[in-house]
Every structure is written in C-alpha cells, then in structure tokens.
Amino acid sequence: MNKPQKLISFLAVGCLVACHTGQDNMQQKDIRLITLAPGHFHAALVQKSMYPQVDSLVHVYAPEGPELDAHLALVNQYNTRTDNPTYWQEEAYQGDDFLEKMLAERKGNVVVLAGNNQYKIDYISQSVDAGLNVLADKPMVINQAGFSKLEAAFDNASKKGVLLYDIMTERYEINTMLQKALSQLPEFFGGLVPGSADNPAITKESVHHFFKEVSGNPLIRPAWFYDTKQQGEGLVDVTTHLVDLVQWESFPDQVIDYRKDIQLVGARRWPTRVTPEQFSRSTGLDVVPEFLSETVDDNGNLAIFANGEIDYILKGVHAKVSVIWNFEAPQGTGDTHYSIMRGAYANLVIRQGEEEQYKPVLYVESTGKRDAKSFEAALAKAIGQLAETYDGIAFEPQSEGRYRIVVPPSLVTTHEEHFAQVTEKYLSFLQSGAMPDWEVPNMIAKYYLTTKALAEAQTVTP
Incomplete structure (x- = not known):
C-alpha cells in the first residue's frame, strides 16, 4: 500500500x-x-x-x-x-x-x-x-x-x-579551461605526445571526501550513498568528470566513436574504509542499515569501493584517470584535482596541494626541446593570444623552464557556481533546439568507457 x-x-x-x-x-x-x-x-x-x-x-x-x-x-x-x-x-x-x-x-x-x-x-x-x-x-x-x-x-x-x-561542471573551472586553451595552440604546445601506459600523455586524478560542507553547512549523506549498487562505484561516478575532460580538452569539437576510438588497457578498484562512527557522523544514523551489511569487513568497518583507476587509449593517445575517496579532508583543505597534459614543447600541469593553498593552479613546464629564451617567448605570445578571451591572465616564473599561470579573481568561479553555468549552456541548447554534433556521441563514449572499465575491474580480486 x-x-x-x-x-x-x-x-x-x-x-x-x-x-x-x-x-x-x-x-x-x-x-x-x-x-x-x-x-x-x-x-x-x-x-x-x-x-x-x-x-x-x-x-x-x-x-x-x-x-x-x-x-x-x-x-x-x-x-x-x-x-x-x-x-x-x-x-x-x-x-x-x-x-x-x-x-x-x-x-x-x-x-x-x-x-x-x-x-x-x-x-x-x-x-x-x-x-x-x-x-x-x-x-x-x-x-x-x-x-x-x-x-x-x-x-x-x-x-x-x-x-x-x-x-559536467568541471568544464567551467578556469584552470582547466586555460589548460585546454593552451593545448590547442600548436606553435606553443606542439600537440599531445602519444604517451605510453607507463607515462600517459594525459593523467587526471581527483580526490574527494565523504564528509564536507555545502553552502556553509555540513553535508548529510543518505545511507544509500555508501551502497555502490545504488550510488555506483568510484570507477563509474567521479571518473565520469575526468573521462569527459580528457575528451573535451584533447579532442575539442570532435566526434568520438567508442567502437573505434577507445581502447581499454586496464582498470582496477579498491575500497575506502569507513568506521561506524564516521558513517554516523556523515549520515546522522546510529545504526548501519541492513542493505549495507555486505560491505562491513571483519573489523566492523564499511569497505566502500569508491576508488578506481582506468588506463586507456583515446584516438591513439594514452590516458589515465583515477579517483580517490577519503572520509574527510584535513582542516583547511578540501577536494583536490591533479592533471597533466604532455605536449612536444610543454607540459600543462594543474596542482592543488599545500603549495597552492589547496586551490587549483595551472603550471607550464618546458620539455627542454626549446632553449629557455625561446620557450618563454612562445609562452608570452600564447598568453597574449588567450588574454583576448581571458582578460587579465599572466604568467610568472617559478624556476628555470617552469611558470605559474596567474588568474585574476574576476575569472574564478566556485564549484557551486559552475552548476549555473552548465544550466545556462543547456538552456541555450533548448532555445536553439539542438546540441553540437559531438555532444551526444561523446557522452555515449564516456559512459561506455566507465561501465566497461568497471566490468573488467570487478573480475580481478582487489
């Protein structure tokens, strides 16, 4: 009833x-x-x-x-x-x-x-x-x-x-946008290298946390968030963003056909251990529900398969994406993102660690194929081109061949603000009656990869 x-x-x-x-x-x-x-x-x-x-x-x-x-x-x-x-x-x-x-x-x-x-x-x-x-x-x-x-x-x-x-909110993070833009300047970047399984051309790693604040208040998770049968494992959840960014940055405006453009090299998964006390703090529940009993290990902790890694080849370029979930970030920190795109002349690296005060920062690093003076001149020209679109960006040297991209506050938006930007983009599609030709096949390709990777990883004992 x-x-x-x-x-x-x-x-x-x-x-x-x-x-x-x-x-x-x-x-x-x-x-x-x-x-x-x-x-x-x-x-x-x-x-x-x-x-x-x-x-x-x-x-x-x-x-x-x-x-x-x-x-x-x-x-x-x-x-x-x-x-x-x-x-x-x-x-x-x-x-x-x-x-x-x-x-x-x-x-x-x-x-x-x-x-x-x-x-x-x-x-x-x-x-x-x-x-x-x-x-x-x-x-x-x-x-x-x-x-x-x-x-x-x-x-x-x-x-x-x-x-x-x-x-796909991560397309609107300014450092990611600039990483993409710089990679599309062949005279500066030199194009993506093919890379290898041991040294991919593109690597993206995301670290998330079960317990966090949203809009200034502690986030209470529903109990099913810890059930991978309902929430999904890490390989098919946050990795969706990372796979999307690899496609969007590396092959912008290009249709990806998963039947011929994607080759899965390997995938693996491993659990995050959450104590009963942490579970209670996160959900507000005093008792772990029966539907989560299969996840409880011998020590009484929940073993949540929230972590995963995918190695694959996209249009001849080696890529690796990985996601890690911890329970809570250390005080003063939060979710983090690491990303590198390796080109013939430059590596474009986003870091978000202690040095960056846990805010994403884009670095440009010379591969050594140009002398220091020529590399800096090429970077200056590239930043000048992008400044026409991204007003106020600049660069400052960190060490020989390594530069930090300086982004003015006016260009920085928060993760929560990105939802409005995605919605506005979608509304523009509705008003025009269509999306770009590449959006649908690339969404399909993205979910093909994440679900295939999960199926393969589940065949291996972690």
Missing part, C-alpha cells in the same frame, strides 16, 4: 521574495522545471541562480522523507539569503507513486535529476519516452546494463525531439 500522498506548496515564500525583487513570477516562461526524486544536493544547486527564460514555479515529485526535506530547505535557503536571493516557488508532491504522478501531470518540460543512481537511467528513459527534456547529474548510468539503456534513451530522445544532457 502506498504511503499517504501529500502536496506541499511553497508559493507564499516565493511570492514575498518576488514582490520584494519586483519580479512577476507568475508570468509563464518557455522553460518549466520538474525536479524528480532529488536525493543529491546537486539538484538544488541548479536552482542557486535564476534564469530569465525559466519559470520560477518548479514542480517537485519525490517520495516522502529527509531527502526531499533537505532539497526544499536548500532551495529555501537560496530564496531567503541576503545577497542576491532567488525567488523559486516549489510545489512538491510526496508519494510512492511520484514518478507515475509526474508523467501523468507533465507540469513542466525539463526534468532535473540528481539522486539515487540505481534508478536514474529508468527515470531518464521514462521521461524521454514522455517527450520531456532531461538534465541529469552524473553519472547517468553505473553499469553495462544501464549503458545499453542509455544508448536507447539517446536514440529515443532524437526521435522525440528532446535533449538529454549531463551536468
């Missing part, structure tokens, strides 16, 4: 804020959002900003519980903040039949998905079947069975004339 169905309206708060800002929120806009089963805070981050082409009334469909409560509370926090408040009006339907209700009512035309990854591909498929556009948090799928469904969903989206897109 279904739980009691409830309809919660948050129109009053939204109206008060709207009147305060002088906005006519009840005016119908072309794009109307539906938030479906928001089990991850990324769903709310899409609404940290307002968009002129998006109706302020958002319909939310979800099962009753703390995940929905947390989502609505975070949106309300954005509505009531002092600095540039939003004015979203949330109308939430609670009930076990939330998906059926959403499909029957169709009160919007864009479904926003960020939550339990076990069910996400089914939500995607049914939304597309209903003729709805979908903006989905990563990962869209977490195994090879899901990948087959995703291919079918993209094919169906094309037939239905709707757009299915995933939220």
Whole structure:
C-alpha cells in the first residue's frame, strides 16, 4: 500500500521574495522545471541562480522523507539569503507513486535529476519516452546494463525531439579551461605526445571526501550513498568528470566513436574504509542499515569501493584517470584535482596541494626541446593570444623552464557556481533546439568507457 500522498506548496515564500525583487513570477516562461526524486544536493544547486527564460514555479515529485526535506530547505535557503536571493516557488508532491504522478501531470518540460543512481537511467528513459527534456547529474548510468539503456534513451530522445544532457561542471573551472586553451595552440604546445601506459600523455586524478560542507553547512549523506549498487562505484561516478575532460580538452569539437576510438588497457578498484562512527557522523544514523551489511569487513568497518583507476587509449593517445575517496579532508583543505597534459614543447600541469593553498593552479613546464629564451617567448605570445578571451591572465616564473599561470579573481568561479553555468549552456541548447554534433556521441563514449572499465575491474580480486 502506498504511503499517504501529500502536496506541499511553497508559493507564499516565493511570492514575498518576488514582490520584494519586483519580479512577476507568475508570468509563464518557455522553460518549466520538474525536479524528480532529488536525493543529491546537486539538484538544488541548479536552482542557486535564476534564469530569465525559466519559470520560477518548479514542480517537485519525490517520495516522502529527509531527502526531499533537505532539497526544499536548500532551495529555501537560496530564496531567503541576503545577497542576491532567488525567488523559486516549489510545489512538491510526496508519494510512492511520484514518478507515475509526474508523467501523468507533465507540469513542466525539463526534468532535473540528481539522486539515487540505481534508478536514474529508468527515470531518464521514462521521461524521454514522455517527450520531456532531461538534465541529469552524473553519472547517468553505473553499469553495462544501464549503458545499453542509455544508448536507447539517446536514440529515443532524437526521435522525440528532446535533449538529454549531463551536468559536467568541471568544464567551467578556469584552470582547466586555460589548460585546454593552451593545448590547442600548436606553435606553443606542439600537440599531445602519444604517451605510453607507463607515462600517459594525459593523467587526471581527483580526490574527494565523504564528509564536507555545502553552502556553509555540513553535508548529510543518505545511507544509500555508501551502497555502490545504488550510488555506483568510484570507477563509474567521479571518473565520469575526468573521462569527459580528457575528451573535451584533447579532442575539442570532435566526434568520438567508442567502437573505434577507445581502447581499454586496464582498470582496477579498491575500497575506502569507513568506521561506524564516521558513517554516523556523515549520515546522522546510529545504526548501519541492513542493505549495507555486505560491505562491513571483519573489523566492523564499511569497505566502500569508491576508488578506481582506468588506463586507456583515446584516438591513439594514452590516458589515465583515477579517483580517490577519503572520509574527510584535513582542516583547511578540501577536494583536490591533479592533471597533466604532455605536449612536444610543454607540459600543462594543474596542482592543488599545500603549495597552492589547496586551490587549483595551472603550471607550464618546458620539455627542454626549446632553449629557455625561446620557450618563454612562445609562452608570452600564447598568453597574449588567450588574454583576448581571458582578460587579465599572466604568467610568472617559478624556476628555470617552469611558470605559474596567474588568474585574476574576476575569472574564478566556485564549484557551486559552475552548476549555473552548465544550466545556462543547456538552456541555450533548448532555445536553439539542438546540441553540437559531438555532444551526444561523446557522452555515449564516456559512459561506455566507465561501465566497461568497471566490468573488467570487478573480475580481478582487489
């Protein structure tokens, strides 16, 4: 029997804020959002900003519980903040039949998905079947069975004339953008070297943490976040971003056909150990749920396969991506990112360690194929070219042949701000009615690699 169905309206708060800002929120806009089963805070981050082409009334469909409560509370926090408040009006339907209700009512035309990854591909498929556009948090799928469904969903989206897109926030980090831009200047960079399995041309490593703060408050994880059958293993979760960046930076605007352009060399996985005390701190639960019993080791700790590494060849270039999850970052630190692109004349390296005060910094290092004077002259010319687009960037020497790229604060945006940038890009696709030709095949290629790597890694005892 279904739980009691409830309809919660948050129109009053939204109206008060709207009147305060002088906005006519009840005016119908072309794009109307539906938030479906928001089990991850990324769903709310899409609404940290307002968009002129998006109706302020958002319909939310979800099962009753703390995940929905947390989502609505975070949106309300954005509505009531002092600095540039939003004015979203949330109308939430609670009930076990939330998906059926959403499909029957169709009160919007864009479904926003960020939550339990076990069910996400089914939500995607049914939304597309209903003729709805979908903006989905990563990962869209977490195994090879899901990948087959995703291919079918993209094919169906094309037939239905709707757009299915995933939220790739890391494309909007300024150091990554500059790394890509410099790599596309052949006179300076010299093109990517082919690399090898032992010394890849491209390496990307990401370190994340189970316990962190979001928008100034401790992040409470749902218990299923620790269940890789629901969240997905590390190889198919955060690596989605890293594989996307390898494609996006190395072969921009080029279609990648996974059937001929990707060769998996190897993949491995290993667990993060989380104590019962840490689990309780992260989730607010006193007891580990029964569905996580299989993950408990002989010492009573949870062994979560959140870590992984993929070695592969993309269009003849060797690449390696890896993700590591620790429980909590040391005081004053946070998630980190390391990346290197190796060219004939220069290596482009992003570091985010103690020297960088745990903020990403891009370095340019000479490979020695040019003398020091010629290399610096080529760098100066390259920075001059990029400064036409990225106003204020500069470089400063660190040691012989090694330079730090200086980025003005005006170009730096936070991880949370990147969600608005991704959403704005997606909205531009909706308004034009199409995405660039390479986006869909490259999304398919990305998920082919992550799910294939997981399948291979699971055959090996860690």
